[in-house]
Amino acid sequence: MNADELRDIKPLLEIPDYSYTIFIVLASFMVLIIFTLLFILGKRLWETRKVNMRKVYFERLKTVDWSNSKKAAYEVTFFGRALCNELRIEEIYNQLLPLLERYKYKKEVPEVDEETKRAYNLLVHVVDESI
Numbered sequence: 001m002n003a004d005e006l007r008d009i010k011p012l013l014e015i016p017d018y019s020y021t022i023f024i025v026l027a028s029f030m031v032l033i034i035f036t037l038l039f040i041l042g043k044r045l046w047e048t049r050k051v052n053m054r055k056v057y058f059e060r061l062k063t064v065d066w067s068n069s070k071k072a073a074y075e076v077t078f079f080g081r082a083l084c085n086e087l088r089i090e091e092i093y094n095q096l097l098p099l100l101e102r103y104k105y106k107k108e109v110p111e112v113d114e115e116t117k118r119a120y121n122l123l124v125h126v127v128d129e130s131i
Contacts, residue, residue, distance in 0.1 A: 073103035
């Protein structure tokens with residue numbers, strides 16, 4: 001057996017192996033999906049933790065202390081304005097404002113009359129329906 005007789009044996013062929021590249025691409029894709037899901041979940045949790053200021057203002061509006069009519073008039077004006085987001089609420093609020101004016105901007109103010117309290121209760125009722 002001579003060296004010439006072994007010529008028909010061919011060298012080994014190199015087979016391309018893409019398994020490592022495919023693994024890296026799939027792993028990167030999975031990490032991207034996991035981060036996206038975590039971001040969406042975190043965002044949803046963050047939004048549910050936010051305080052709804054309309055509810056806070058409404059609770060403060062409901063619990064206004066009418067014994068100090070001047071302070072109460074200012075509080076109802078502030079919280080009512082903060083809660084005006086619908087036309088119906090805004091109309092009732094605008095009807096209540098002139099009634100509250102007699103209890104503001106003066107050193108001594110009288111007790112709150114029934115008409116003002118009725119308008120206030122109507123405002124509270126309408127805001128309660130909208131929330």
